Amino acid sequence: MSDMFCFQCEQAVGGKGCTKVGACGKSATTAGKQDELTAALVDLALAVGDKTPEVSTDSLVMRGLFATVTNVNFDDSRLDELLAQVRAETRRLGGGQDFDAAGLWQGDADIVSLRSTLLFGLRGMAAYAWHAFVLGKTDAAVTAWLYKGLREMAAEHTVAEWLGLLMEFGLVNLKCMELLDGANTGAFGHPVPTKVSTVIEPGPFIIISGHDLLDLKELLEQTEGRGVNVYTHGEMLPAHAYPGLKKYSNLKGNFGTAWQNQQKEFDAVPGAVVFNTNCLMPPKPSYADRVFTSAVVAYPGLVHLPATDGRIDYTPAIEKALALGGYQESCELTGINGGKELTTGFGRDAVMGVAGAVIDAVKSGAVKHFLLVGGCDGARPGRNYYTELVEKSPADTVILTLACGKYRFNDLDLGTVGGLPRLLDIGQCNDAYSAIKIALALADAFECGVNDLPLSLVLSWYEQKAVCILLTLLALGIKNIRIGPTLPAFISPNVLGVLVEQFGLTPVGTPEADLAAILAK
Template sequence: MVVKQSMFCFQCEQTMQGIACEHGGVCGKTVETANLQDDLIGALIGLAKVVPAGSTSDPLARLVLDGLFTTLTNVNFDDPAIQAILDKVEAAATDVEIYDMNKIWHAENEDIRSLKTLTLLGLKGMAAYAHQAAVLGYIDATVDNFFLNALRTLGNDNASQEELLALTMKTGKVNFTAMKVLDQANTEVYGNPQPTEVPLTIEPGPFIVISGHDLYDLKQLLEQTAGKGINVYTHGEMLPAHGYPELKAYPQLKGNFGTAWQNQQKEFKRIPAPILFTTNCIMPVGKTYHDRVYTTSVVGYPDMVHIGADKDFSPLIDQALELGGYTEPQEMTGINGGHTVTTGFGHKFVLDHADTVVKAVKDGDLKHIILVGGCDGARVGRNYYTQFVEDSPENTLILTCACGKYRFNDMNLGTVAGLPRMMDMGQCNDAYSAIKVALALADAFDCEVNDLPLDIVLSWYEQKAVSVLLTLLALGIKNIYLGPTLPAFVSPHILDYLKENFALTPISTAKADLARILTPQM
């Protein structure tokens, strides 16, 4: 890699000045790391060009997933680890040439740039889902082959706008398959999620905090801590693990530590326990806890101990016992002061109660269903989602998934039609559950999804949210509210297309948007 003095990255919601990070990432990655990640993506495009279409082998597919996943926001900051994957990509086939990513980032036609970026970021998000399923042995040849086909098109400097628009929609369609495969993997291995109340209090004694959403890593950690007097607490994207029967059966899986991912630097400060990151989102590690952070899988950070493929978590276990944890219970709370949160409302639970939902709508007891989902982040304006849920009337049902729920998931909204008014369906990788529920309700009401008393209000931060949005669009789902800001990589013309064809709407104020959603359309 030729070291450059600048970078170009606009893949996350908090990109500098809403335009692009050019002298260091807001996420904390350096110019060198950003350019190395660009080289990795360029090498994957180069690999796609020399591999015959439809001939993806399993090792090659896993390499592509690892490469794409590694470049997601807040996943890997460790240059040697990124270089090692880059070396593997270049060695995977002869004549691999690194594609110059500046041809995309600085394309003269901003609509071409916009569509290529939408597809690339959708591929990155999809790689996270496919990676987690593959860890459990669940793969789909259609998904694997699509990655290389899409990368091949991204490297075509003569691809037309029409071709790229079709590819963008195809990315959303294939991502739906990837999420379906991941849902199958998690439910067949760990059981169907069950509604579970999760305490936020940390009990006395040794403990380990595990973040990310790789359930396999959690299972290995639970097996290795069994009978050792060490409690395990989830963090961030790992919260939904508490709903899976095979995981909640471990008595040492006690509760959830802290709130959303962007608060980790404050919340991890001086805790007497090790922290394990299994996927994103790791932030720059503070000096007060850097000696207690471990990474595994595709996650990497300079000078942190990395747990390899053998998943030997002995270093964490030994350190947890040495540190000893707290001597008294720590009464932690959510953003709104709640002491517990509830998760585990997967599609099976909701659809098992579909008759109740349908009857409540027909009887007028339930007026509207609103999915408030997506990422959380630190940018000013995300209190919109808290206000939106807080102001939603008692005859509405709130479904939620992904880290944005940490803004309001400790609220007690009561019940509607005998069901909890707020149902946490999991993380962004569980968005399949929400989509499956919407499609099933449309069948139950004998109507189109867009005719249901259902609206979607999304917050986005990184690439997994992009892939979910593309899936919703590919399924023809309209009237989606998106915020807190619009992506810098979407050009005015492409935004106009999305508004005109899908009624994609930038959020305004919680009060105004809620009123518009709840007002019957003529």
């Protein structure tokens, strides 16, 4: 296969789509296999129909959708394995290979736009559902909607019907984020505000990047007492705030910044690196020999860590870390603005624990506005907008943030306001659930709607988990969201017009102009 079509991420070439090779680094062949896998999942969902599938089938659907998320699986052989498993399960259920993968991207531009938006949202929700699944938590409505959403790929709908499905999906994804929140806090406790060092201590170490907290726990257990320290990277940073994880003495700090900087930050690093979910970039030769993948993540030529009963054996990564030996002296890293310490852990439990102080600060006028500035980071020029927006925000604003977009400014010292830190890191992208709960609680306290609060959302997006979160926010009726640095290539002009008219969705402008409009609210 020489050609491809992929427009699911923010880096889509020309703002339209990748047609020769993915901006993420995947080949046209890999893109084709991911489309085949998607089509096979549609066939499987059709074969399931109204039946109650087995748990193993649910797991297969989650993993199959997750494997097609950007920067997850670049390995054709592992995609072939998944494809074979999906087709075998479809045959077992009496189904066949009827859905044509080419049909995903063909047809009326507005229908393709809406169908694609639902598919990309499903991929993001499947990732969240999988993280909950490995912790033993499921929700029948969430799982059922994965099948329903896949079946809709083969159905014909009007624009209005597609929009209705997107709103229905958004509310189901809220259930999914609630499910994952309960799974994480049930297993590891509620996050507490925690300062995280960016100093890498002498000696062997492993960097773990991704989102799956259970995988981190198992790495900490397997490295405990081995003389190997563990450092988080990217979206794993919020793990430091969970009591069930921060108790491990070998969880030391955070290495580096957001995912798109890894090829520079991992260059010849004397430690092992493990990727357990998305955000893997094609590794450079200077460090490819020390990168390991696990779970749904895979890349040709990298060692994929073995698993027994679904749990990961980190022995190869541990042995590599011991052989490399780490830094001889302490290595002090900094954020992109030069900061040397990060703070995380302001989840819903922590923030609502000081709700009285928050409300008093607003009533007294000490806090005039809340800005939620968060989402996915990325490599496209223009993302310095988010740094400047935060830097230029008045001293009487509080900045809520989540996901890896926070690395643009989370090392800034913004001080305090009304006795509260001005910068509150809520956590990972899925912790948008905490942000929603905080907003709803404030609305209750002030006896108003969320859209009437002195709260504005300015979001950055990159991949499919950002899509499902945006659909949840829209389904909840939250309006006037600003999104950037570019609008999704899969949103057609007509669909954008509907989103602007119904929800006030707006592309970001300049930090100065956007702040002026926001603070005039």
